[in-house]
Amino acid sequence: MNIAFCSTGCELKSELDDRFGRTTYFLIYKTETSEIICIENEARMAKGGAGSQAVQQLIDHNVSVVIAPEVGPQAMDALKRFNITPYNQKGAKTVEEALALWKDEKLPLIEEPGAKGLHKA
Amino acid sequence: MKIAILSGKGGTGKTTVSNNLAALISEAVLIDCDVEEPNSHIFMVPRITGEEEIQTGYPVVDDDKCIHCRKCADFCHYNAIIAGAAATMPLKDLCHDCGGCRLVCPAGAITYEKKGIGTIYTGKSRFGSDFLYGQLHLGELSGVKIINRLNEMTADRDLVLVDSPPGTSCSTVAALEDSDYAVIVTEPTPFGVSDMKMVVEMLREMEIPFSVVVNKAGLGDKEVYDYCRGENLSISGEIPFDRSVAEAYASGKLAVEISDENRSLYNTLWLNIRKEAEKSHEN
Ligand code: SF4
Ligand code: SF4
Numbered sequence: 001m002n003i004a005f006c007s008t009g010c011e012l013k014s015e016l017d018d019r020f021g022r023t024t025y026f027l028i029y030k031t032e033t034s035e036i037i038c039i040e041n042e043a044r045m046a047k048g049g050a051g052s053q054a055v056q057q058l059i060d061h062n063v064s065v066v067i068a069p070e071v072g073p074q075a076m077d078a079l080k081r082f083n084i085t086p087y088n089q090k091g092a093k094t095v096e097e098a099l100a101l102w103k104d105e106k107l108p109l110i111e112e113p114g115a116k117g118l119h120k121a
Numbered sequence: 122m123k124i125a126i127l128s129g130k131g132g133t134g135k136t137t138v139s140n141n142l143a144a145l146i147s148e149a150v151l152i153d154c155d156v157e158e159p160n161s162h163i164f165m166v167p168r169i170t171g172e173e174e175i176q177t178g179y180p181v182v183d184d185d186k187c188i189h190c191r192k193c194a195d196f197c198h199y200n201a202i203i204a205g206a207a208a209t210m211p212l213k214d215l216c217h218d219c220g221g222c223r224l225v226c227p228a229g230a231i232t233y234e235k236k237g238i239g240t241i242y243t244g245k246s247r248f249g250s251d252f253l254y255g256q257l258h259l260g261e262l263s264g265v266k267i268i269n270r271l272n273e274m275t276a277d278r279d280l281v282l283v284d285s286p287p288g289t290s291c292s293t294v295a296a297l298e299d300s301d302y303a304v305i306v307t308e309p310t311p312f313g314v315s316d317m318k319m320v321v322e323m324l325r326e327m328e329i330p331f332s333v334v335v336n337k338a339g340l341g342d343k344e345v346y347d348y349c350r351g352e353n354l355s356i357s358g359e360i361p362f363d364r365s366v367a368e369a370y371a372s373g374k375l376a377v378e379i380s381d382e383n384r385s386l387y388n389t390l391w392l393n394i395r396k397e398a399e400k401s402h403e404n
Binding site for chain 1 (some may be wrong): 194200204205208211214215262
């Protein structure tokens with residue numbers, strides 16, 4: 001299974017990013033092989049629709065769990081539709097910490113979208 | 122002639138200037154293109170004679186026909202379609218109604234539906250002149266279609282004053298379409314100057330000649346004047362801060378209604394603007 005983290009860098013020790021749609025990188029961890037893939041978030045500079053472009057990248061990398069700070073309403077709908085489960089990264093500072101917490105089932109699900117997300121054109 | 126009145130940010134007095142001019146010049150048509158927050162109608166108090174709903178299209182995907190090729194999502198410049206093996210999901214709030222996704226879909230799975238995004242009201246102001254304004258529905262992201270329609274509806278008029286959206290957004294650019302001349306309303310404060318710089322750049326890029334009106338003159342500092350001198354911008358008028366005008370404004374009355382002094386102030390302003398506008402088109 002592929003888990004994506006919103007990260008400021010490309011290592012497990014990297015700090016988490018505090019944005020979802022505009023995160024610097026998505027760090028993807030494959031649970032089967034412990035392999036990591038780092039993708040630069042193309043949506044980072046998007047004028048509008050960063051959240052949806054971010055979800056598209058997660059789909060393209062077969063992600064089924066995303067660990068995020070907050071998810072906007074549109075992206076939330078899209079995650080649901082594509083069966084990607086969002087967990088809240090709070091309490092963790094780095095990707096490594098978030099991964100450990102997630103493995104221990106200590107991260108809460110994100111059930112409600114955050115207010116952010118709609119950027120006016 | 123079409124003259125756009127704009128500002129770097131809201132609240133610097135572009136409505137004050139455009140509405141006072143519209144009240145003064147009976148042959149001018151005023152259009153309020155600040156469709157996110159129109160407020161000219163508060164002063165114009167129009168008798169509405171026409172209403173037009175503005176619609177936009179958005180794609181709907183037929184899941185039975187979709188072959189999940191993702192071409193539509195790859196094509197869309199606005200990230201308004203997300204596509205994966207499981208589904209193809211248009212996001213109607215992000216769609217700009219360009220029609221492209223239907224063209225690239227090899228399976229004929231895309232059709233468009235319409236939704237209303239706002240309304241245009243047409244009428245006569247309490248000063249007897251023609252007045253139109255648009256209102257974008259709450260939650261809608263782009264008023265460009267409404268603005269384009271306002272421009273289209275007044276394209277054959279001799280004199281149009283445009284109350285433009287503030288700043289340099291897509292809406293502002295749309296409002297400036299076909300403008301022959303522009304007037305930037307600014308305040309003599311450092312904030313006024315920094316917001317105004319972007320507008321100056323935009324107008325230069327669009328090759329629309331313009332001049333500056335300093336509102337609340339006498340309140341702030343000299344920075345606006347220094348900037349205008351440095352950039353070689355002409356100032357077509359100054360509107361001094363006047364408490365009685367501010368009070369009247371708060372109760373929906375315009376400066377030109379409360380004293381002859383103000384009438385002649387705006388008269389002079391208009392003559393200057395018109396002169397500058399005509400001059401700029403001679404050469
Ligand atoms: S109509 Fe254009 S903007 Fe709208 S979803 Fe299709 S391609 Fe994107
Ligand atoms: S282009 Fe047509 S067939 Fe291909 S994913 Fe989009 S809707 Fe489906």
